[in-house]
Every structure is written in C-alpha cells, then in structure tokens.
Amino acid sequence: MKPAFIIEDLRYAYPTNKKQDVLKGISFTVDQGEIFGLLGPSGAGKSTTQKVLTRLLNDYRGSITYFDRDLKSYDSRFYEEIGVGFEMPVHFSKLTGLENMRYFASFYQKKNDIETLLKRVGLWEYKDIKVAEYSKGMKVRLNFVRALLNDPKVLFLDEVTNGLDPKNAKIIKDMIREFKDQNRTVFLTTHLMNDVEQLCDKVAFCINGQLHEISKVRDLKLKYGKKEVMVEYREDDQLKIESFDMNNIADNPKFISLLHHKGLETIHSGETTMEDIFIKVTGQALYEE
Ligand SMILES: Nc1ncnc2c1ncn2[C@@H]1O[C@H](COP(=O)(O)OP(=O)(O)O)[C@@H](O)[C@H]1O
Numbered sequence: 001m002k003p004a005f006i007i008e009d010l011r012y013a014y015p016t017n018k019k020q021d022v023l024k025g026i027s028f029t030v031d032q033g034e035i036f037g038l039l040g041p042s043g044a045g046k047s048t049t050q051k052v053l054t055r056l057l058n059d060y061r062g063s064i065t066y067f068d069r070d071l072k073s074y075d076s077r078f079y080e081e082i083g084v085g086f087e088m089p090v091h092f093s094k095l096t097g098l099e100n101m102r103y104f105a106s107f108y109q110k111k112n113d114i115e116t117l118l119k120r121v122g123l124w125e126y127k128d129i130k131v132a133e134y135s136k137g138m139k140v141r142l143n144f145v146r147a148l149l150n151d152p153k154v155l156f157l158d159e160v161t162n163g164l165d166p167k168n169a170k171i172i173k174d175m176i177r178e179f180k181d182q183n184r185t186v187f188l189t190t191h192l193m194n195d196v197e198q199l200c201d202k203v204a205f206c207i208n209g210q211l212h213e214i215s216k217v218r219d220l221k222l223k224y225g226k227k228e229v230m231v232e233y234r235e236d237d238q239l240k241i242e243s244f245d246m247n248n249i250a251d252n253p254k255f256i257s258l259l260h261h262k263g264l265e266t267i268h269s270g271e272t273t274m275e276d277i278f279i280k281v282t283g284q285a286l287y288e289e
C-alpha cells in the first residue's frame with residue numbers, strides 16, 4: 001500500500017506557549033485507501049495534529065511527507081486535494097445552507113455536485129433556510145458535506161459524528177466508507193469508541209501529545225481479545241451461559257452438543273472492546289469518570 005502521509009517525530013508548540021510541546025515527537029503512517037483514526041481523550045493533541053497535517057499550523061518540527069514529497073514543498077494546490085471537516089462547524093450564519101455550499105465551492109477548481117451532497121444528508125429541503133436557524137445536528141451535517149465539495153483525495157474529519165443522532169451518524173459513516181472504498185484516504189480524530197469500531201482500519205492511541213500504540217483495529221482485537229466463544233442457551237426455562245476455549249473447539253463434545261441444542265439463543269466470540277484495549281495500552285480511561 002502506498003503511504004499518503006509519513007509523519008516522523010512531529011513536535012509542535014503553540015506560539016502562546018513556546019516552551020511546552022503539545023505534540024511530543026509522534027510518528028505514524030497513513031496509507032492511501034485507509035481510514036486512520038487518532039483516538040484519545042480531550043486535550044490529547046488530536047485537533048492540533050489535524051491542523052498541522054492540513055497546514056493550518058506550519059511552525060512544526062520533524063518531517064511530514066505527503067504522497068512522496070515534503071508537505072512544505074506543496075503550494076496551494078494541496079488544498080485542491082484535501083477536504084477538511086473542522087471540530088467546530090464554521091459557516092456564514094446569515095447565508096442559507098445552499099449559499100454556504102456555493103460560496104465555499106467557489107474556492108475550488110474541482111467540484112462535487114452540491115444537490116447530491118445536500119440530499120444525501122437530508123439538508124436539501126432546508127437548503128434555503130439561513131444556517132443561523134439550523135439545529136446543531138444540521139450544522140454538523142453541513143460541515144461534513146462542505147468537506148466533500150472539492151471531491152477530495154484525502155478527507156480530514158475532526159470529531160465528525162459529535163452531536164449527531166444515530167440515524168444521521170449512520171448516513172455520515174456510510175459516506176465515509178464509500179469514500180474509502182474509492183481508494184481514498186481518511187484521517188479522523190475522535191474520542192468516541194464507536195467511530196473507531198465502525199470505521200477505522202488503523203488506529204493510534206494519543207495521550208498528552210504522545211502515541212502509545214499504532215495498529216490495525218483487527219490486530220488489536222486479536223491481540224487483546226480472549227480466544228473464547230460464549231454460548232447462551234435456554235434450559236428448563238432458565239438462561240444459561242457457557243464459555244469455550246476457541247482452540248480445538250471443533251473437538252469439544254460439550255460445544256458440539258450445545259450446537260445441536262434446541263434452546264440456543266446467542267453465540268459470540270470474546271472480543272474486547274476498543275475501550276478496554278485503550279485502558280490496557282495506555283493505563284488511562286478514555287472518558288473522565
Ligand atoms: N490555540 C491554542 N493555543 C494554545 N494551546 C492550545 C491551542 N489549542 C489547543 N491548545 C492546547 O493543546 C493541547 C491539545 O489540544 P487539542 O489538539 O485541541 O486536543 P484534542 O483535540 O485531542 O482534544 C491542549 O492542552 C490544549 O489546551
């Protein structure tokens with residue numbers, strides 16, 4: 001797989017606090033065609049990383065390679081290739097949804113179809129309403145499709161599902177997966193485990209400006225998950241649960257007999273959640289108690 005980004009020993013301090021690095025030497029690779037998730041609690045440095053990668057913050061140390069070239073060597077054409085969803089939706093509230101989309105589209109040469117985008121996220125019928133009157137969720141959806149206006153090659157999404165109801169979160173997640181299925185790259189930051197479980201191919205755990213583990217989500221689940229199969233079944237009107245070691249399970253007579261059992265209700269493997277993995281790897285909880 002071809003790397004979209006290679007980040008090596010990235011360090012960054014905000015101008016207001018030059019002595020304190022917010023990013024303390026992080027390294028990772030984002031491959032083309034993958035959804036890479038930067039996961040961590042509030043204040044970890046996720047948004048700062050996205051701002052550096054999208055060149056909103058330039059005074060960094062370390063190196064960033066974007067498709068085989070130093071990121072700093074790209075001119076403004078870089079922005080033709082990327083789409084950015086900011087953590088805080090930024091729109092002109094006195095303009096309508098459609099006017100906002102047209103205005104931001106005017107910056108780009110390449111154009112996506114605005115009607116299709118707005119229809120997909122259920123905003124077409126509200127296109128002529130001023131954004132000031134949009135609900136939080138509508139603003140978040142507008143923010144997301146705005147990032148797709150230039151039909152980008154790489155999509156950056158900062159806490160993209162924050163404030164969305166499950167139905168709209170699903171639409172957006174489906175769109176992110178479709179984007180990736182066209183061999184395009186997604187860099188997303190999130191503090192939500194669900195996003196990672198449902199979207200990401202690879203994830204990096206970020207705490208206090210440092211990365212703790214960078215792995216394929218599937219590998220993490222295998223590494224930290226229990227090789228176990230749980231079977232729930234009903235017997236004499238009582239729910240019973242039995243666990244089996246996954247090794248040699250095909251030769252386990254009790255398991256085989258349960259498979260033939262009439263009262264079988266569920267079978268599932270003992271995968272750990274990303275939340276448990278995060279705590280195991282970093283020694284910290286992702287959410288404040
Ligand atoms: N504009 C800024 N000036 C100074 N410090 C900032 C600024 N933005 C963020 N920070 C600090 O940088 C750290 C990382 O913030 P951020 O990247 O927003 O974290 P996250 O997105 O993971 O919640 C925090 O300690 C935050 O207070």
Ligand SMILES: [Mg+2]
Nearest residue numbers: 046047087158
């Ligand atoms: Mg953030």
